[in-house]
Amino acid sequence: MAGINSTLNTPVPAILTIMVMNMVYLLVDTSSLIPSFSTVEWLFYAMTFSCLLYLRYTEPKNIRPFKIPLPVAIFLFVITATFVVLPIFSKSSRFSVLIGLAFLPFGSLLYLIRYLYIKVHLRYRGNVARCNGGKQPEH
Numbered sequence: 001m002a003g004i005n006s007t008l009n010t011p012v013p014a015i016l017t018i019m020v021m022n023m024v025y026l027l028v029d030t031s032s033l034i035p036s037f038s039t040v041e042w043l044f045y046a047m048t049f050s051c052l053l054y055l056r057y058t059e060p061k062n063i064r065p066f067k068i069p070l071p072v073a074i075f076l077f078v079i080t081a082t083f084v085v086l087p088i089f090s091k092s093s094r095f096s097v098l099i100g101l102a103f104l105p106f107g108s109l110l111y112l113i114r115y116l117y118i119k120v121h122l123r124y125r126g127n128v129a130r131c132n133g134g135k136q137p138e139h
Contacts, residue, residue: 036099037100039084046080049080052068
């Protein structure tokens with residue numbers, strides 16, 4: 001998803017995915033989708049903050065472009081983990097949360113099929129995460 005097109009300097013796969021998903025959202029009732037996938041979204045935020053804390057602990061000397069203060073990172077991890085765990089204990093939202101979490105293995109299966117078995121490579125795959133499209137910066 002993070003592939004940057006070298007001529008347009010845009011993440012074309014991510015834009016196309018968002019466009020298709022928005023078209024699907026127009027066809028279905030989104031009031032049932034929002035509770036299902038908000039827990040998954042908070043799960044990914046919690047995993048991001050847990051990785052930040054893990055790297056801060058295991059590799060404290062690495063140079064980072066910016067640093068979040070440690071108390072802020074811990075606070076955000078606790079809040080996001082709470083947003084993941086609490087809806088599971090609510091009887092009214094338990095089913096929708098489990099539906100959202102059930103999509104994670106499905107997405108992993110699609111990832112395995114796409115990247116491990118089919119081995120289709122996009123032509124702009126070499127410019128991943130380069131904001132300048134692979135061009136050398138001017139001095």
